[in-house]
Amino acid sequence: MVTIAEISAYLDEVFDPEIPVLTIRDLGMLQHIHYESGNWQITIIPTYSGCPAMQQIEADIRAKLHEKGIDNVQVSLVLSPAWTTDMISEEGRHKLQLYGIAPPVNEPDKSVLFAEAPVVPCPKCRSKETKMISLFGSTACKAHYQCQSCLEPFDYFKCLK
Amino acid sequence: MQDLALYEYVLRMGDDSLILGQRLGEWCGHGPILEEDIAMTNISLDLIGQTMSLFDLAGQLDGSGRNHDQLAFLRFEHDYKNALLVEQPNGDFAMTMLRQFFFDAFRLPLYEALCSCPVEQLAAIAEKSVKETRYHLKHSSEWVIRMGDGTAESKMRLQAALDHLWRYTDELFYENESDAQLQAKGLVPSLQSIKQTWQQTVERVFADATLDIPNSNWKFEGGRFGRHSEHMGYILSDLQYMQRTYPNMEW
Numbered sequence: 001m002v003t004i005a006e007i008s009a010y011l012d013e014v015f016d017p018e019i020p021v022l023t024i025r026d027l028g029m030l031q032h033i034h035y036e037s038g039n040w041q042i043t044i045i046p047t048y049s050g051c052p053a054m055q056q057i058e059a060d061i062r063a064k065l066h067e068k069g070i071d072n073v074q075v076s077l078v079l080s081p082a083w084t085t086d087m088i089s090e091e092g093r094h095k096l097q098l099y100g101i102a103p104p105v106n107e108p109d110k111s112v113l114f115a116e117a118p119v120v121p122c123p124k125c126r127s128k129e130t131k132m133i134s135l136f137g138s139t140a141c142k143a144h145y146q147c148q149s150c151l152e153p154f155d156y157f158k159c160l161k
Numbered sequence: 162m163q164d165l166a167l168y169e170y171v172l173r174m175g176d177d178s179l180i181l182g183q184r185l186g187e188w189c190g191h192g193p194i195l196e197e198d199i200a201m202t203n204i205s206l207d208l209i210g211q212t213m214s215l216f217d218l219a220g221q222l223d224g225s226g227r228n229h230d231q232l233a234f235l236r237f238e239h240d241y242k243n244a245l246l247v248e249q250p251n252g253d254f255a256m257t258m259l260r261q262f263f264f265d266a267f268r269l270p271l272y273e274a275l276c277s278c279p280v281e282q283l284a285a286i287a288e289k290s291v292k293e294t295r296y297h298l299k300h301s302s303e304w305v306i307r308m309g310d311g312t313a314e315s316k317m318r319l320q321a322a323l324d325h326l327w328r329y330t331d332e333l334f335y336e337n338e339s340d341a342q343l344q345a346k347g348l349v350p351s352l353q354s355i356k357q358t359w360q361q362t363v364e365r366v367f368a369d370a371t372l373d374i375p376n377s378n379w380k381f382e383g384g385r386f387g388r389h390s391e392h393m394g395y396i397l398s399d400l401q402y403m404q405r406t407y408p409n410m411e412w
Contacts, residue, residue: 048206049211079214079286080288134199135200
């Protein structure tokens with residue numbers, strides 16, 4: 001019989017469909033793997049309530065394990081603990097940067113109203129002269145920025161805490 | 162875990178999110194600029210996602226075991242308890258943003274309070290949703306300020322939106338006997354306390370937007386009792402079309 005370590009290694013080959021450089025582990029979505037009543041129970045947490053990638057990720061987990069000959073799998077989605085961008089691993093942040101998406105920065109101003117936009121360095125040239133174009137980008141988890149130095153438009157993985 | 166008072170409460174929250182999410186979705190492909198088209202549909206997606214969590218919980222609370230699709234698609238108009246505010250037509254961008262601002266300024270403190278709800282599943286939904294709602298309020302409040310303190314045209318449009326929407330805001334804070342029961346058990350916050358926070362937010366944003374808080378006490382209500390405006394039927398015919406035409410279809 002396969003071990004948890006093996007299942008865990010297989011799941012390192014499951015990527016986020018919208019940010020295909022990150023695995024679900026890099027994102028911090030993979031919460032728990034255990035064996036119970038004859039089934040492998042995989043618990044994942046959603047990044048955003050309405051994220052349409054969640055169903056795809058569930059299907060991808062099943063498909064990956066099926067490919068390895070494991071079919072007694074149950075994937076469950078839990079809301080608690082609530083996902084935050086702090087759950088993205090160091091490696092995940094590095095991969096985001098290389099992919100051209102600015103990783104979440106520590107946003108000092110926590111107020112909702114009238115907060116200063118955070119300084120997000122450009123993932124290409126590292127300039128801090130960047131401008132927020134829109135708080136909502138190509139997916140729920142991203143905002144749209146533009147670098148004022150190299151003029152590159154880029155996605156910023158919004159801080160969610 | 163049957164609790165009909167809590168069922169009603171959670172269902173009502175889900176109905177607000179569902180109908181507003183559906184309204185925002187109508188902007189898809191029609192936004193004034195591409196960024197706002199994307200923003201409104203992003204927010205719609207968050208609201209629909211929150212609805213799914215709330216409806217799944219509601220289906221457990223009334224013991225029916227109905228899932229989110231059944232609750233969203235297979236009820237009659239009078240079974241929906243959303244506030245009249247969220248079913249108001251999108252109108253122009255000013256109308257949509259002001260409606261959104263009134264709702265976000267109400268929903269954020271509500272979710273904040275529900276984060277400490279002793280019912281774990283509701284607290285988990287609140288914990289998840291509060292983070293998303295902060296972005297919604299930031300977005301809608303900034304547009305209210307930009308338009309209110311903008312050009313003569315934007316100000317005129319926002320003022321027209323305010324003249325229309327103000328009468329619907331009070332219904333957000335309507336409480337019935339079930340609410341009183343839930344509050345007595347310490348499960349949910351008093352909506353009067355939420356209203357105070359809402360008022361402070363509105364005053365603060367309106368000050369920057371150079372808008373005056375209307376001094377009218379004329380208010381409309383009905384949605385919380387299942388009595389809707391004529392708009393609701395049109396929304397539901399769009400929303401429910403597939404399930405009513407092809408019952409139990411999935412894709």
